[in-house]
Amino acid sequence: MNPITPSRATAWWICALVAAALYGNYYVYDSIGPVADALQAQRGFSDTQVGLLNAVYSLPNVVLILLGGVLVDRFGAAKVTLGTAGICLLGALLTALSPNFEGMVAGRLLFGIGAETFGISTLAVLAEYFAGSNVAFTMGLALSLGRLGSYSTDMSPTWFPHAYAQGWQPPLLIAAAMAAASFAAAAAYWWIDRRVSAAAKHTAEKQAQPFVWRDLLHFGKAYWYLLILCVLWYSVILAFRSTFSIKYFQHVHGLDLAAAGEMNSYVFLAAVFATPAFGWLCDRVGRYAPFLAFGAVLLPISLAVMALSRSGLWVSTALIGVSFSLVPAVMWPLASKVVAPNRFGTAIGLMWVVQNAGIGGANLVAGWLNTRAGASAQNPAGYNDMMWFFGICSVIGAVFALVLWATAGRKDQELASRA
Numbered sequence: 519m520n521p522i523t524p525s526r527a528t529a530w531w532i533c534a535l536v537a538a539a540l541y542g543n544y545y546v547y548d549s550i551g552p553v554a555d556a557l558q559a560q561r562g563f564s565d566t567q568v569g570l571l572n573a574v575y576s577l578p579n580v581v582l583i584l585l586g587g588v589l590v591d592r593f594g595a596a597k598v599t600l601g602t603a604g605i606c607l608l609g610a611l612l613t614a615l616s617p618n619f620e621g622m623v624a625g626r627l628l629f630g631i632g633a634e635t636f637g638i639s640t641l642a643v644l645a646e647y648f649a650g651s652n653v654a655f656t657m658g659l660a661l662s663l664g665r666l667g668s669y670s671t672d673m674s675p676t677w678f679p680h681a682y683a684q685g686w687q688p689p690l691l692i693a694a695a696m697a698a699a700s701f702a703a704a705a706a707y708w709w710i711d712r713r714v715s716a717a718a719k720h721t722a723e724k725q726a727q728p729f730v731w732r733d734l735l736h737f738g739k740a741y742w743y744l745l746i747l748c749v750l751w752y753s754v755i756l757a758f759r760s761t762f763s764i765k766y767f768q769h770v771h772g773l774d775l776a777a778a779g780e781m782n783s784y785v786f787l788a789a790v791f792a793t794p795a796f797g798w799l800c801d802r803v804g805r806y807a808p809f810l811a812f813g814a815v816l817l818p819i820s821l822a823v824m825a826l827s828r829s830g831l832w833v834s835t836a837l838i839g840v841s842f843s844l845v846p847a848v849m850w851p852l853a854s855k856v857v858a859p860n861r862f863g864t865a866i867g868l869m870w871v872v873q874n875a876g877i878g879g880a881n882l883v884a885g886w887l888n889t890r891a892g893a894s895a896q897n898p899a900g901y902n903d904m905m906w907f908f909g910i911c912s913v914i915g916a917v918f919a920l921v922l923w924a925t926a927g928r929k930d931q932e933l934a935s936r937a
């Protein structure tokens with residue numbers, strides 16, 4: 519990725535547009551959870567089918583993310599951001615307008631194909647425009663706006679009660695409108711980038727970075743521990759919080775849809791402010807692995823509190839909120855410390871490949887467990903198997919975070935890697 523040197527104002531405009539585009543993209547990603555109950559009641563979808571609507575987002579990316587990274591290097595972040603935002607818009611429209619389940623699956627598949635490469639290209643945009651200064655801060659800010667999108671989806675039953683009162687489709691049309699806004703922000707960014715690139719042509723010729731297959735798996739132990747944590751932690755947090763938690767709160771904890779969405783949304787709301795703040799804190803104290811381990815350990819604790827106590831939703835929501843803010847704030851900077859800078863893109867691409875397999879698999883397994891146990895408002899105990907599954911995954915993830923801290927994340931090792 520070649521650094522670009524536009525005016526500071528232009529760079530901050532680019533950051534704002536990329537963050538706005540991420541807002542719309544994350545809104546659409548989370549739009550299935552709030553309509554899960556309605557899809558079951560009005561269209562007769564099973565939990566397995568609801569799980570599949572989010573699983574198909576992840577499944578193609580098990581291979582496509584690597585290709586996406588290569589496309590970013592070859593064609594530049596601006597073109598890929600615009601192209602993938604367009605694919606996301608088509609996917610969101612297809613999901614909202616499809617008369618049958620297969621059409622909705624095709625829509626979510628298309629959205630997933632666009633969205634993950636869109637995620638890598640937005641990181642690449644910020645790396646280009648903020649190389650050397652503020653790169654972590656701007657990535658944290660962009661991620662924050664993404665979280666705000668997720669928060670907005672969960673709040674949408676409260677903000678748009680009339681849409682939800684009309685059934686499953688109007689909320690998904692609102693999601694498609696968010697995808698259109700995301701596309702508009704990406705187009706504005708692409709237009710500014712064209713002007714900047716034209717002005718800087720003589721100094722910043724973009725060079726395609728060759729993809730070297732034999733380097734793909736050559737990483738140290740610390741990287742692999744981080745990858746395992748990434749897979750397990752994101753699988754639990756995204757399959758649970760983005761697919762099943764709202765239904766779970768409704769059926770097991772007796773909340774109505776608006777209250778369940780609101781409860782879920784606080785996790786995302788906390789992350790809007792806390793993610794950049796935690797990133798800033800880690801940078802200031804120069805420690806990463808202990809914070810990562812702390813955040814990872816909080817996840818199984820919060821799931822246990824949620825499953826074992828009928829009145830502990832606030833406590834578990836607060837704990838999951840800290841975990842959800844802390845782990846992403848530390849994971850990506852720590853990844854940049856445990857791999858060589860010129861292999862960072864490959865490292866993230868590989869992590870996201872396996873992460874997508876994990877998230878897709880976790881959605882399918884959790885949906886299958888619920889369907890098998892007949893989980894419902896009448897049978898809240900039917901959710902127990904799903905909670906055991908998420909609990910075990912999160913414990914294994916936390917163990918790897920602790921091992922990473924013990925083996926490669928001690929103070930002297932992290933200080934050495936700063937030098």
Ligand SMILES: NCCCC[C@H](N)C(=O)NCC(=O)O
Pocket residue numbers: 543544547634637661664752846870873
């Ligand atoms: N849009 C929600 C899924 C994001 C998955 C993506 N691979 C990722 O890990 N992004 C970083 C994050 O913390 O959202």
